[in-house]
Every structure is written in structure tokens, then in C-alpha cells.
Amino acid sequence: MESKPFVRRGRPYVGPVQAVILDWAGTAVDHGCRGPVAVFTRAFGRFGLEPETAEVRAPMGREKREHVAAMLNMPRLAALWRERSGHAPDDADVDAVFAAVTELMPGTLADYAEPVPGCVEAMARLREMGVKIGSCTGYSRSMMENLLPRAAAAGYAPDCVVPADEVPAGRPWPWMCQTNCMRLGVHPQEAVLKVGDTVADIEEGLNAGHWSVAVTRTSNALGLTAEEAAAMPAQELARREEALARSFREAGAHYVISSVADLPELVETIAARLRPRRHVLDRGIEEFYDYRMGR
Template identity: 45%
Template sequence: MSDQSALQAVIFDWAGTILDHGSRAPMGAFVKAFAAFGVNISIADARGPMGMAKRDHIRMVGQAPAVAASWEQKYGRPFGEADIDALFAAFEPLNVASVRDHADFIPGALETIAQLKARGLRIGATTGYTRPIMEELMPLAAARGYTPEITVCAGDLAAGRPSPLMMWHAMAQMGIWPAHTVVKVDDTLPGIGEGVAAGTWTVGVTLSGNMVGLSAEELAALPEAERSRLRAPAEAAMYAAGADIVIDSVADLPGAIERISASLKAGKRPGYR
């Protein structure tokens, strides 16, 4: 029987959490896909549902009031399922192409992974990316030293985020239980939601991810007061979504793992805040 008072694994998101600082690859692909159909969407529209399965993401964007109105004005009918199919067919190859240009690791990511493995923790992943997108991205990451034991993709199962199915599938494939010995790390609210629903600890990431949306260079150029201004609403949203701990980037995760390990040994469980 597994030790219920010790962490066993960390399950990461990909874009905005481990690589692609600011989660810029999918954002650009969504904007381009809608533009190809003659409908302009804002960056905020594109980022809003980030972390969900991409078909679900397209549905949410298309149903946003301003986008839905633009679509109906353009086509004389409401945004519907056939439109989601057409947009997804345009989006996926755009995202496949864009991940090649946004595959750099977030500063400190590989060092953090090494520290976690040195603690005996196992590494898995879930993602809102589809399998074809990940088939492009995973070899790029592997060539630079990052290979999770398992990556569960949107579309692999009957439901994606914020359902717990991808997390449970990853844990089952890794042979890890109970859920409170696992930590989910994610830069999106649906990703935090899947960890909460699965019963794991959740660590939200703010400054390196989708909620701030800046490259590493753009973020580094900001004064601390501006970083604090950007951090505050992202942090509040993460805690509201159920995150147990919120950090700036994956580089800060070892300290969060120490806190969670201490809480677990003290008999606490996810969500005890």
C-alpha cells in the first residue's frame, strides 16, 4: 500500500507552465483561425478559456457575446457546431506550426524537474493540446531533456478540463494513488479545476503563464511594481478557482512542494485553506 503521508508525483501542464512563457503559441493560433473566417477576436477573447480542450475552447470563444455577434453579422446565422468543426480544422495545423516557435523552456523549469526527481517524485503531464499538436511538441522537449512518464491530451478521453478524467487517467497509468499524494501544477483556471476535481493538491502559476501572457524577456523588463500589478488579479483568480498555493513560475515550485509535503505529513489534505 502506498504511503498516504508522502507525495508521490507531480503532474504538470505544458504551455505556460513548463515551456512557452506566456502561453503564446495557442493564443496566436486562435486569433489566426478566427481571422481566416473573417471574424476578428481579441487576445483576451483567445486567452479566456485557455486550458480547456481546444474544441471546447473554440466553442467558448465563439459563444462570447461580441464574437457571436460578429459571427452572426458575417454569416447571417448563429455560431454553431459545424462552425466549431471548421474552425478546429483550421486551428490545429496553425497550432502545430506555432509550437515550433514557442518551445523554449520557462527559466528554471529543467532545474525544478531535476530537483523533484531527486526527491523521488515522479513526473506526469496533462494538456489542453490535442495529440497531433503534442506529437510535434514532445520530441522538441525530449531533445532538450524533458520527458514526462505520461502526457494525457485533450481528446484522449471522453471529457477534458475541468473534468478530472485526464488526471485520473495519468494517475492510473502511473499506478499512483491516493489523489492527495499528487500535485497538479497549471497556469490556467480549467487546469486548476481538473486538479481540484481529481482530489489532488493544486499549484497555480501566474507570471509565466496565460493569465499574464508575456514572454520571459517582456516580463523581465518590467519594474517590480508592474509585475505586482499583473500578479495580483491572476493570483486572486487562481485561489478563487481552488488553488492550494500560487507561485510566479515553475522555478518557485520546490518551495511550494516543501509546504505541501509538510501539510501532508501534518495530516492536512488538498483544499484545507
């Protein structure tokens, strides 16, 4: 196997963008992140609770057991659980609801595997540019078993997929991103874009040292199908996206784009930002050697 030169740390990275790492629902597939909402709503329904959509969406992006725990810790849902069971939600209750989520997730997600508009074309363009496609998700490997082949049949098949149960902890920890980088053979972390639709995604990217990119139109926060977004008056859609973009920037996102369809253009923008660094670094090295040689 041909080896690549190793980039020694200690000076700014001046190479090309090597990879993008994408979240799944609300980012690459499932416009509006509808699949997880359906699963959590059904899972809690088995225990006599009817969570509001906002309650389901609030912890989105986190590992799914943590998602269940966060919901059961919400005042309204905790009070309803206590009313029905006679005690506050505990770890055993989290496990019980999570078991229902795990059971429901594979079959449900298969119905929400459609890539967002422009995703397939954007991935093809990125590969033409020499950029590798990674993926990470709060789903477990078993939850992905039906989603992966359905997405692939629709044209979306990342080079690497790392689910939350294959690392020590999910978002906002950087382990899924770092595992992607190891499996893809990309280095350093500044050569990678992490793309997602939640604050947890943004934090994950920042913690991994990547360019952290958020998407708005397809996101969990907007919660719109592609058809609903297309039918919404343009000014209203733009207003909602800009409000969400502000919140993502406040969370630390380096860039905010409407959808992954915009990724090739963004990669070119970031590559252009890196090129001047190469010129400055090269000039600095030349001046240093001129000084050492007494020129």
C-alpha cells in the first residue's frame, strides 16, 4: 500500500481539505429529522406517555440512551412518569424505554432513508475533488442495519460509518470523529469538516478540532419535510433559517449552510483560506533560511 507523508504537528496545516464527516438524520438523510421523532414518540407511548414534539427534538444528536435519559429528566415527563409509576424515573426506567427505542428504531428508520435534495450529487462532486466521506451518528450499529442499505440504494453510501455504540461516548465527545479519521486515514484534524444539524454536532466538531459546519433547512430544529420547506413562503423560510443560523454561530459553528448540497462550494472556500497560509508559511521558511545563511 502506498504510504502518504505524515504531517508533523507544531506548525499550521496548509494542505487540502481531506474529508467531511456527516451526521445522518436531518443532515444527509431524512429531511427534517422525522424518523427519530417517530421512534421516541412510539417508545414513550408504550409506557403511557405522550411526549411533545419539542421534548423529543430537544436532545437530538446525542447517543440514544442519553436521549431517553434527558427526556425522562424533563419536568413535565418526569412528573407524568411519577404519576403513572409512583416513583421518579430511574436508571431501570431509562433502560426500559431505551429497549423500546432499540426495538423500534431499525424498522422505522428504513422508512426515513431518503437523502436530502442535492446530497447524492454533492457527495459525488466531493469525491471528484478527492475528499473522503465519513459519517457518525447517535444511532447504534443495530439501529443502522436497515437504514444503511436503504440509503445506499438511494445513492448515499459514506466511505466510513461510526455509530455511537462503537466508541466510549457519543456527542459532544470527539471519539466518533476521531475514529472516522483513523479509519479513513486522514490527518490532521484541521483537514476535516464535521457537518451536522444540532448543537451537539457543532460541539462534537469543535472538540475534535475540525471545521464545524451546521445545516439549517434540513435540520431537526426546523423540522420541515422537503415538501413543507418548498411550500413555505420564501421570506418566512429565510427568516427561520437565519434565526437558526444565528443560534448555531453562537454555539461555535465556523460555517452555517442551508444543506449538504452546499458542501462542495464550502470546501472550495475553506481550501482558499488554507492556500494563503501555505504562501505565508513558505515565505517565512525562506526568510528564516536566508537569515541563517546570512543572505
